[in-house]
Amino acid sequence: MTARKLNLKDKYRLLTRDLEWEYSYRDYEEIFKQESFEGIKITDWSKWEDPFRLTMDAYWKYQAEKEKKLYAIFDAFAQNNGQQNVADARYVNAIKLFLTGVSPLEYQAYNGFAHVGRQFGGVGARVACQMQSLDELRHVQTQIHAMSHYNKHFDGFQDFSHMHDRVWYLSVPKSFFDDARSAGPFEFMVAIGFSFEYVLTNLLFVPFMSGAAYNGDMATVTFGFSAQSDEARHMTLGLEIIKFMLEQHEDNVPIVQRWINKWLWRGYRVLTLVAMMMDYMLPNKVMSWQESFEVYFEEAASALFKDLARYGIKMPDYAATAIAEKEHLSHQAWSIFYNYGHAAAFHTWLPTEEEMDWLSEKYPNTFDKYYRPRYEQWRRMEEAGERYYNPTLPMLCQTCQIPMGFTDMDDPTLVSYRQSEYDGDRYNFCSDGCKDIFDFEPEKYVQSWLPVHQIYQGHCGGAEMEDVLGGYYRINLGTDNLDYKGSPDEARWNDWHGLETAEEKLKKAS
Amino acid sequence: MYEVTVEPTGDVVEVEEGQTILDAALRQGVWLPFACGHGTCATCKCQLVEGDVDLGNASPFALMDMERDEGKILACCATPESDLVIEADIDVDPDFLGYPIEDFRATVVAIDDLSPTIKGVRFELDHPIQFQAGQYINLQLPGVEGARAFSIANKPSNNTVLELHVRRVPEGAGTGYIHDTLQVGDTLDVSGPYGQFFTRKSAPEDLIFIAGGSGLSSPQSMVLELLEEGDSRNITLLQGARNLGELYNRELFEQLAAQHANFSYVPALDNPLPDDEWGGFTGYVHEAAIAHFDGKFNGHKAYLCGPPPMIDAAITALMQGRLFERDIYMERFLTAADGAEGAAKSGLFKKI
Numbered sequence: 001m002t003a004r005k006l007n008l009k010d011k012y013r014l015l016t017r018d019l020e021w022e023y024s025y026r027d028y029e030e031i032f033k034q035e036s037f038e039g040i041k042i043t044d045w046s047k048w049e050d051p052f053r054l055t056m057d058a059y060w061k062y063q064a065e066k067e068k069k070l071y072a073i074f075d076a077f078a079q080n081n082g083q084q085n086v087a088d089a090r091y092v093n094a095i096k097l098f099l100t101g102v103s104p105l106e107y108q109a110y111n112g113f114a115h116v117g118r119q120f121g122g123v124g125a126r127v128a129c130q131m132q133s134l135d136e137l138r139h140v141q142t143q144i145h146a147m148s149h150y151n152k153h154f155d156g157f158q159d160f161s162h163m164h165d166r167v168w169y170l171s172v173p174k175s176f177f178d179d180a181r182s183a184g185p186f187e188f189m190v191a192i193g194f195s196f197e198y199v200l201t202n203l204l205f206v207p208f209m210s211g212a213a214y215n216g217d218m219a220t221v222t223f224g225f226s227a228q229s230d231e232a233r234h235m236t237l238g239l240e241i242i243k244f245m246l247e248q249h250e251d252n253v254p255i256v257q258r259w260i261n262k263w264l265w266r267g268y269r270v271l272t273l274v275a276m277m278m279d280y281m282l283p284n285k286v287m288s289w290q291e292s293f294e295v296y297f298e299e300a301a302s303a304l305f306k307d308l309a310r311y312g313i314k315m316p317d318y319a320a321t322a323i324a325e326k327e328h329l330s331h332q333a334w335s336i337f338y339n340y341g342h343a344a345a346f347h348t349w350l351p352t353e354e355e356m357d358w359l360s361e362k363y364p365n366t367f368d369k370y371y372r373p374r375y376e377q378w379r380r381m382e383e384a385g386e387r388y389y390n391p392t393l394p395m396l397c398q399t400c401q402i403p404m405g406f407t408d409m410d411d412p413t414l415v416s417y418r419q420s421e422y423d424g425d426r427y428n429f430c431s432d433g434c435k436d437i438f439d440f441e442p443e444k445y446v447q448s449w450l451p452v453h454q455i456y457q458g459h460c461g462g463a464e465m466e467d468v469l470g471g472y473y474r475i476n477l478g479t480d481n482l483d484y485k486g487s488p489d490e491a492r493w494n495d496w497h498g499l500e501t502a503e504e505k506l507k508k509a510s
Numbered sequence: 511m512y513e514v515t516v517e518p519t520g521d522v523v524e525v526e527e528g529q530t531i532l533d534a535a536l537r538q539g540v541w542l543p544f545a546c547g548h549g550t551c552a553t554c555k556c557q558l559v560e561g562d563v564d565l566g567n568a569s570p571f572a573l574m575d576m577e578r579d580e581g582k583i584l585a586c587c588a589t590p591e592s593d594l595v596i597e598a599d600i601d602v603d604p605d606f607l608g609y610p611i612e613d614f615r616a617t618v619v620a621i622d623d624l625s626p627t628i629k630g631v632r633f634e635l636d637h638p639i640q641f642q643a644g645q646y647i648n649l650q651l652p653g654v655e656g657a658r659a660f661s662i663a664n665k666p667s668n669n670t671v672l673e674l675h676v677r678r679v680p681e682g683a684g685t686g687y688i689h690d691t692l693q694v695g696d697t698l699d700v701s702g703p704y705g706q707f708f709t710r711k712s713a714p715e716d717l718i719f720i721a722g723g724s725g726l727s728s729p730q731s732m733v734l735e736l737l738e739e740g741d742s743r744n745i746t747l748l749q750g751a752r753n754l755g756e757l758y759n760r761e762l763f764e765q766l767a768a769q770h771a772n773f774s775y776v777p778a779l780d781n782p783l784p785d786d787e788w789g790g791f792t793g794y795v796h797e798a799a800i801a802h803f804d805g806k807f808n809g810h811k812a813y814l815c816g817p818p819p820m821i822d823a824a825i826t827a828l829m830q831g832r833l834f835e836r837d838i839y840m841e842r843f844l845t846a847a848d849g850a851e852g853a854a855k856s857g858l859f860k861k862i
Contacts, residue, residue: 008599009599009601047836049836052553053599062574065574065576066571066574069570069574070571202546225569225570225571225572226571228546228550228551228569228572229550229551229552229569229571229572231545231546231550231551232545232546232551232552232553232572235545235546235551235553235857236543236553236857239857239858242858243834243858247832247834250832303856304856304858306856307856307858307859307862308858309826310825310826310829310830310862311829312830
């Protein structure tokens with residue numbers, strides 16, 4: 001008689017949990033040193049329900065097939081000079097932001113999951129983290145490969161990983177992940193596995209990928225779909241870890257609640273970059289930030305928190321602030337970048353009349369009232385040859401590291417400003433969310449590497465703007481930064497398409 | 511309308527023209543693994559065993575060519591083009607006996623008024639039925655389109671009869687027919703047994719049954735069977751009703767409680783009339799459960815049966831008392847009025 005074919009569950013069990021052994025000559029606590037110090041109580045790892053059942057042999061087979069498909073499309077994109085067929089060269093700045101701001105996070109995720117995968121006593125959780133770790137490594141590699149083609153034709157891509165570690169606005173996503181990775185293993189899982197990969201992932205990836213699709217960027221669309229096909233594992237792992245902690249012990253509930261409050265706020269603040277990308281950087285708009293926030297956060301999160309309420313978990317208080325900010329966030333963020341266009345590794349510009357009309361339509365309560373007049377003033381200054389660049393350095397929020405440019409939602413003409421004192425020093429915050437996070441663990445956040453402080457302390461290449469931007473950040477001044485108008489990117493684009501710049505047209509006419 | 515059979519559990523889902531398999535399954539209480547819901551993540555990948563589907567907008571990375579060739583589909587995008595059999599990555603409960611579904615001719619032998627809104631209907635079957643306590647049958651009613659599902663209230667050892675508890679649904683065609691037209695001596699077509707609501711006999715934990723309205727039917731069958739088999743675990747039945755007139759079969763359970771030391775019966779009325787002179791628990795049945803168990807439910811298996819709001823409140827009470835999804839089983843009594851709701855699901859729970 002032949003043996004019965006194993007079903008998926010048994011096969012997965014034999015190839016994962018069955019790999020565990022008894023620890024006979026070392027104490028459990030010695031082997032899994034980080035499992036208990038956060039206060040999370042685990043009484044029975046056997047209650048862990050495997051969030052997916054993909055065995056390693058099947059994993060390699062599937063991933064290899066995905067890679068084959070993906071790289072065939074990259075090749076076709078390159079051979080057809082796909083870079084010439086995007087909507088408009090301004091679009092490429094959105095993916096410069098992605099490569100410098102987001103792709104290195106995939107690498108951090110790879111490190112992070114590899115680390116926590118070692119720390120859990122439960123073998124099911126260890127294997128799941130290991131597989132996610134491999135996925136994340138694949139994501140960073142495919143993203144770099146996809147973008148490497150653009151690097152041949154546009155400025156600002158060449159030093160993405162160096163820039164990620166140093167450039168002021170990239171400290172926002174970088175410090176987010178540093179914060180998660182320097183936490184304990186369970187907090188990391190709530191931060192990245194649950195808050196980022198489950199709750200916020202659609203708000204990050206769907207806008208970038210549909211933005212790419214609407215703007216003719218087949219390479220980015222394809223790596224997006226390829227990465228999304230791995231997300232199933234990540235999302236189900238994020239949910240399982242939350243359920244597992246909440247069910248293992250009632251003492252875990254308040255700890256998990258605090259982490260959810262913290263990490264949804266931290267993640268939401270990082271997504272500020274996505275908000276401004278959607279509303280300002282895509283030549284062909286997909287939907288407004290407000291619309292995507294309503295679909296991917298408000299609707300999805302209300303269903304999730306309705307279910308989590310059964311465990312006694314509440315929607316974070318800060319969600320109300322995020323909802324109030326949805327009509328302001330992208331405008332305030334783009335204004336900051338327009339101010340500091342000389343210090344960015346991508347190009348900035350003022351929205352055209354047409355784009356401003358689109359923004360008025362999408363933001364009827366706020367755009368014409370607060371933001372259009374500002375852009376019109378900057379346009380008048382540009383036309384008078386006085387393009388406004390902010391010559392001073394901004395104060396940063398000690399927690400999220402974003403310049404303190406967000407306003408009070410009760411009065412959008414007033415900067416939102418919170419303060420705490422610790423050990424005789426004052427610390428500044430953009431919001432209650434960021435202040436509360438600091439107040440709970442001040443010892444951690446007083447160590448934040450704040451780009452502005454570092455510049456003033458002389459740790460960033462020197463005292464002059466050029467030393468910092470050119471020397472320390474490695475921004476090629478005059479090519480990577482400043483306005484799109486007049487940039488080498490623009491000149492190349494016009495050359496490909498036989499277009500003339502406004503200045504050239506003027507010169508010919510005169 | 512197509513019928514999709516989901517293996518290995520054998521659940522049958524009815525899918526409308528153009529509706530995805532996942533959408534239909536979730537709406538009909540059949541859980542399939544899923545996450546993104548729009549064809550990119552592949553969590554809902556299933557094997558097509560029989561029939562034809564339109565694969566819909568499945569991403570070529572989530573469903574690769576080699577998988578398409580193997581007959582894999584994504585339930586969140588696939589729409590049936592014929593009746594189907596699919597195999598999903600779901601577990602079969604070891605206590606599920608998988609009795610075959612059969613057709614019966616059932617003759618009405620008694621119709622009783624159990625309460626002002628609930629009739630007890632007793633049928634004699636043309637041949638014996640094998641079912642697990644908790645399961646239901648489908649009833650074909652003359653002039654009523656589509657079958658109507660009712661849980662079986664008698665114990666499985668009484669295998670030539672069917673006892674059903676039928677609450678009149680306002681404007682309901684099926685329950686209206688049973689209340690107004692059905693007569694002793696009438697014969698109807700019945701098929702069954704169906705459903706994944708049954709007693710987990712292999713689980714060692716004590717049992718809690720929470721019933722609301724005509725949702726007493728399944729728990730009645732389950733309790734009667736356990737006591738008949740001499741089960742020694744502690745069994746608690748909580749029965750919720752609006753007022754004393756709606757609280758039916760109370761004497762039956764009070765007698766059983768007197769005869770069996772391991773069986774407790776807790777009736778609860780949420781809106782007793784002054785004439786009821788009610789001395790028992792006043793409040794909703796989930797509140798009675800909290801009071802009875804002092805808010806601590808861990809270490810039990812709980813079985814819930816009744817209208818959706820009752821089930822919902824009971825789940826919350828149980829979970830706050832630290833009893834979780836793996837230990838909670840339920841049968842929601844949906845009516846046509848409930849069917850339309852399609853609130854977004856988070857994916858946190860499988861069956862809840």
